[in-house]
Every structure is written in structure tokens, then in C-alpha cells.
Amino acid sequence: MTNEDQMKQAATAYQTLCELMDQEGWHYEQDAANFRIHCGVQGEDLPMPIRIDVDPERLLVILISEIPFTVPENRRDAIAVAVSAANYGLADGNFDFDYAGGTLLFRMTTSYRDSLIGKSMFGYMIMFSSAIIDEYNDKFLMVAKSEMSNEDIMKFIG
Numbered sequence: 721m722t723n724e725d726q727m728k729q730a731a732t733a734y735q736t737l738c739e740l741m742d743q744e745g746w747h748y749e750q751d752a753a754n755f756r757i758h759c760g761v762q763g764e765d766l767p768m769p770i771r772i773d774v775d776p777e778r779l780l781v782i783l784i785s786e787i788p789f790t791v792p793e794n795r796r797d798a799i800a801v802a803v804s805a806a807n808y809g810l811a812d813g814n815f816d817f818d819y820a821g822g823t824l825l826f827r828m829t830t831s832y833r834d835s836l837i838g839k840s841m842f843g844y845m846i847m848f849s850s851a852i853i854d855e856y857n858d859k860f861l862m863v864a865k866s867e868m869s870n871e872d873i874m875k876f877i878g
Contacts, residue, residue, distance in 0.1 A: 737842050765854075767788055769788070780830065782827065782829045785853050803860070813827060
């Protein structure tokens with residue numbers, strides 16, 4: 721159950737996020753009732769939709785970007801290997817793969833429990849995530865569309 725203090729902290733974090741977006745001139749859609757924004761970045765190849773949630777109950781900021789394709793059933797083992805290889809080298813955030821549905825996403829979280837999150841933290845989350853997603857989304861697409869072996873995938877992703 722979310723208490724009044726948690727709601728105030730979430731509102732402050734959400735306001736800081738929106739101020740950063742406005743300050744940078746980034747286009748976004750607000751869902752203030754749910755402390756959520758939607759925005760997107762066009763990478764070198766694939767679009768990168770981004771959703772950022774401020775979660776008052778868990779005192780977290782959660783950035784999620786769904787990779788815009790579904791992995792065919794016959795390549796899901798290969799993508800599981802690719803995601804594992806990519807995640808191993810990440811300093812922050814991770815890719816999640818839903819094997820049953822064939823969907824991929826990137827997720828990064830940070831806690832604001834007993835702290836204030838500044839614009840620089842939100843900027844870091846957006847810029848770092850965008851760079852990582854852009855680095856790997858086309859590689860995941862190539863793995864999904866190819867017949868690469870697990871060994872080839874490890875070399876390609878690594």
C-alpha cells in the first residue's frame with residue numbers, strides 16, 4: 721500500500737523527469753496520474769520506444785524499451801544465447817527476453833528510496849539506455865533472421 725510520503729516522493733521524481741524532458745526539448749507524452757512518460761528515439765536502424773515509470777510503491781524509476789520485432793519460434797534459443805551474451809557485458813540495465821512470446825525489451829531501474837533523483841540521473845538513464853539499445857537491437861534482429869550457430873552468436877554479440 722502506497723502512503724502519502726511515497727506519493728510525494730514519486731511526484732517530486734516525476735516532476736524532475738518532466739523538467740528534464742522540457743529543458744532538453746525532448747518530445748514526450750505524459751501520463752501524470754500514473755507517473756509515466758512515453759517518448760522515443762530513432763536509432764541508426766530501428767526505432768526505440770521508451771517508457772519511464774516512477775513507481776511510488778517500490779520507490780523505483782523504471783525505464784523500459786520494447787524492441788520492435790517478435791522473434792520467430794525457430795530462433796528463440798538463439799536469441800536467448802544472444803541476450804545472455806549481451807547482458808554479461810552490461811554495466812547497467814539488462815535485456816529481458818520472453819521466450820514464450822518472442823518479445824525483447826531493455827530495462828533499467830534505479831531507486832529513489834531515502835534520496836532525491838536529479839535531472840542528471842534521468843539524463844543518464846535515457847542516454848545510456850538509448851546507446852545500449854541502439855548497439856544491440858539490430859544485432860538481435862540479425863540473429864533472429866539468420867542461421868547463426870551459438871558459437872557465431874557469442875562472437876557476434878561479444
